[in-house]
Amino acid sequence: MEPIIELEHVDAGYPGAVILKDVTFSVARGEVFILLGGSGCGKTTIMRHLIGLNPILGGKLTVAGMSWGPETRDALFRKIGVMYQSGALFGSMTCLENVLLPLEEFTRMNASERRERAMECLKAVEMADAADKMPSEISGGMRKRAAIARALALEPEVLFLDEPSAGLDPITSSALDDLILKLKEETKMTFVVVTHELPSIFKIADRAAMFDKARHGMIALGTPQELKETSEDPFVRKFFNRGEVHG
Amino acid sequence: MGLFERVGRATVGWLADARERMALLGESVVSGLSLIVRPRQFRFGDFLLAFQRASYGGLPITLCIGFLLGVILAFQTASVLKSFGVETFVSNMLAIALFRELGPIITAVILAGRTGSSFAAEIGTMKVNEELDALTTMGLPPVRFLVLPRVAAAIAAMPVLTIFAELAGLVGGAIVLQMMGVPTVVFWRGVSTSTTVYMICEGLTKGALFGLLVGLIGCLAGVRTESSSDGVGRSTTSAVVWSIVAITVTDGLLAVITYVWGIGMSVSL
Known part of the structure; x- marks a missing residue:
């Protein structure tokens, strides 16, 4: 499928502090893509790069075929919608x-x-x-x-959701997942969701990218089922078999 | 960490901070100027709300402080001038002091404490709640959306509040002098003799300038709030402190400029 978001060897973080190095993945048009990992691993940092709030530190990032910059900023803001963790x-x-x-x-x-x-x-x-x-x-x-x-x-063409389940009870959280699936069906929009909630991931995700704070990078990419069943990475296995890993 | 390293780090931090402040100030100025070309982008509803809060909301405290300032000044000067038998000149002194200096200064300090701090707290809380990020990703620059209406409101509110503070001060002075046996008619005659249109305009212009400083400093402190639990508190404090410093420095500079150029220095008694 045609990619709507592409990251090639992206270094993510803030000036003077690289959090994730050499991140490469793409998000296909119409899929629900999850940015996944333990607390503080850089999921939200990557999302802030994707939505143009912070410039990347290296590599190439395109959204709808355009890189973030002063000339493309307004056009790109019209192509995205964002739901922040607090609702904002x-x-x-x-x-x-x-x-x-x-x-x-x-x-x-x-x-x-x-x-x-x-x-x-x-x-x-x-x-x-x-x-x-x-x-x-x-x-x-x-x-x-x-x-x-x-x-x-x-x-918008892409809807970004930052920790939609954070602070919600399991029933409300599940209802929000249902809403995402309903919107995906009705609008054919692309969703990029930051979360570490396993039930949500298995319910809504087409694919996920997993990040690890200790290794400063992306450690797995694939469908949730693939990550759970075929990954050899001990961190990924621990995450999927025992729930979220802090640190 | 050695002394040189600490000094170096502090200097780099200070320069980065100054750069950020200047960038925000520049963005505010450019956004303000762009409204001349696209006036419809100005959020008039937000301006009216902020103006109402700054002016009507700040009126009682401004009247109260202005009145007390007049009372204090009249008491302090009348007791000295009475020994020379010229206590009637208190009215002239009050008029000159209030219209040229104390009216705008005291009103600006009240505006900094009340409105500047509320601008910083309001925008700072929005920053912590990611509302500024939400505005940005909606393609609405926070400076145009939040800063400009508030700064315009502070500029517009200051002359209004200044006039009320000055009048309240004169009323306070009149009451004190009447208690000391100076007829009210004599007091108001002294006020009208010493007051010139230039003097009133000078005070109001200063007021508008101080309003600009208070509005800008308060809003920019809010925009620069750190996303931490005590970030909003620190922004609010910094907004008030820097506003008062800016008001005092600007007033000092204006006093020197008007003296050097001899603008409006002559007064009639």
């Missing part, structure tokens, strides 16, 4: 206003069209009833759903 909804706006914001800024729709589109997005994540609620009045799971609705508003 704007606290002074209702859920509906949060979804309306990108539509007001970037579309030529009139007010009623914008409202209709925003309600459509909220309905897609089953949040239409909470449209007029403030983020402080809803649960963590609902905030994440509303954040997904906001990310969907401009119909």
